[in-house]
Amino acid sequence: MSSVEIRHVTKSFGLAPIIKGVSIDIQDGEFVILVGPSGCGKSTLLRMIAGLEDISGGEIRIGSRVVNNVPPKDRDIAMVFQNYALYPHMTVAQNMAFSLKLKRSPQGEIDERVARAAEILGLKPLLERFPRQLSGGQRQRVAMGRAIVRDPQVFLFDEPLSNLDAKLRVAMRAEIKALHQRLKTTTIYVTHDQIEAMTMADKIVVMHDGIVEQMGAPLELYDRPANLFVAGFIGSPAMNFIKGNVGSNGFKAESGQTFPLAAAPAASDGRPMVYGIRPEHIRLTDEGVPVEVVVIEPTGSETQIIVRPAGERDKPVADHSSAITCVLKDRIAARPGDMIRVMPDPTKLHLFDGKTGGRLN
Structure with missing residues (x-):
């Protein structure tokens, strides 16, 4: 586990500024949600933390290390995407173990980590199935399991529940929150759904047009919004x-x-x-x-x-x-x-x- 420091980070595509000097402190073990309307820059910021987008300016630290120029595979992070990104020809167990096999981890360690993640997520009866044989919620749990087995310093979630129906989203919200409470791993989660943000986060960062409008505990933002944008966005x-x-x-x-x-x-x-x-x-x-x-x-x-x-x-x-x-x-x-x-x-x-x-x- 580790803290994440984002200092005056900017991102431009050509002459178009997308992220405009964002600074955020994320404490070790904290569950932070980046929330805002489509196009506000939240997913771009998450991808910069992951190393999937270059930084135009500023600095990102994971723990004590500046990672601006560190490749994604060396940042000790694990990312869960919106579209699951499972290999269709691999079983659940093989999907979860794939990153460890690439690292050439010992087979005994791989089996132990996969079994532990499967136990946490209720996937033990599904380990020999293929993705096509799973429901949407089960596939999302496999994607989360693939992240857990890496035992990273930071979890990154990019709108992981967007493809699920309303009832399953509610259930998965509870599962992700319970998972964080059990693992205590620093988590950064991106969503446009302010209900997800209110119910899951230790701290919410409200973004709009490439800047941070306000950050704080969910009820702090709800009870004392800093401006009209936050007041209108938080609450349903x-x-x-x-x-x-x-x-x-x-x-x-x-x-x-x-x-x-x-x-x-x-x-x-x-x-x-x-x-x-x-x-x-x-x-x-x-x-x-x-x-x-x-x-x-x-x-x-x-x-x-x-x-x-x-x-x-x-x-x-x-x-x-x-x-x-x-x-x-x-x-x-x-x-x-x-x-x-x-x-x-x-x-x-x-x-x-x-x-x-x-x-x-």
Whole structure:
């Protein structure tokens, strides 16, 4: 096991900058997830750590060693890809043992390591099968087993669950987290799925357009997002954003509604702001803000409703400048078109600068 230090790393393809001076410290044994939308640079950064992409500038250390010019095979890392990359003509046991055979490890050591990995991942009954005889989840476990037998300093995962169905992704999330808790190996994991990031990571690094927007523990990012991008990306359903400014009676939205404030930032009167409130922090009450129900989505344990001011009923539901999403624990009898009243919890709100997007409260 080892720490990973990324210092002012840049990457350009021709004249196009992709990674723009990223610095991240990853502690020994830590599970870090790089998350962000497609094209943000997270997979490129992972490939640079692995040695599969050259570094344009900066420095990457694995342990005490600078690995900028070290070949991938000598970095003592193991990578699990999205597409499994199993050899179809080899059995499960042969696939898992292949890297050790290339190193000419003793056969007894190979058998011991394969047996240990198979025990950890529940693959013992499948060792003589070929990849074509396995399910998607079983193939992913074989790919993980192939990484485990190498006993590397660092595990690298590149969106390993993207090809699995929703139910299997949930199960595999738990398996990967349990695997990390057992092995305690430093792990860097790339995904675009913020639910994976929230449920699995010790630390999340949110990337956007080649830079790090914020890094920290999952609940730290959820409770205190640094800016509008992080606030909108972390959390499902996404945080509601309402444009307006602070007035004498609270937050005055552009739609004309007034929303409650626990406290206003200094020198904020009339300043353009964005009022952020998560869907689960809105409740129904007779004293709330009047809105029209647009969509009701019952999920069983919760009811998700989308509402908006009555005067903006002609705007599409996808227009987040007017729509407000609420997640309610109770079932409601309302129907689309009905008028109800909602009240955000003022102690849970987030205020952002209307121009820079930075957090204010």
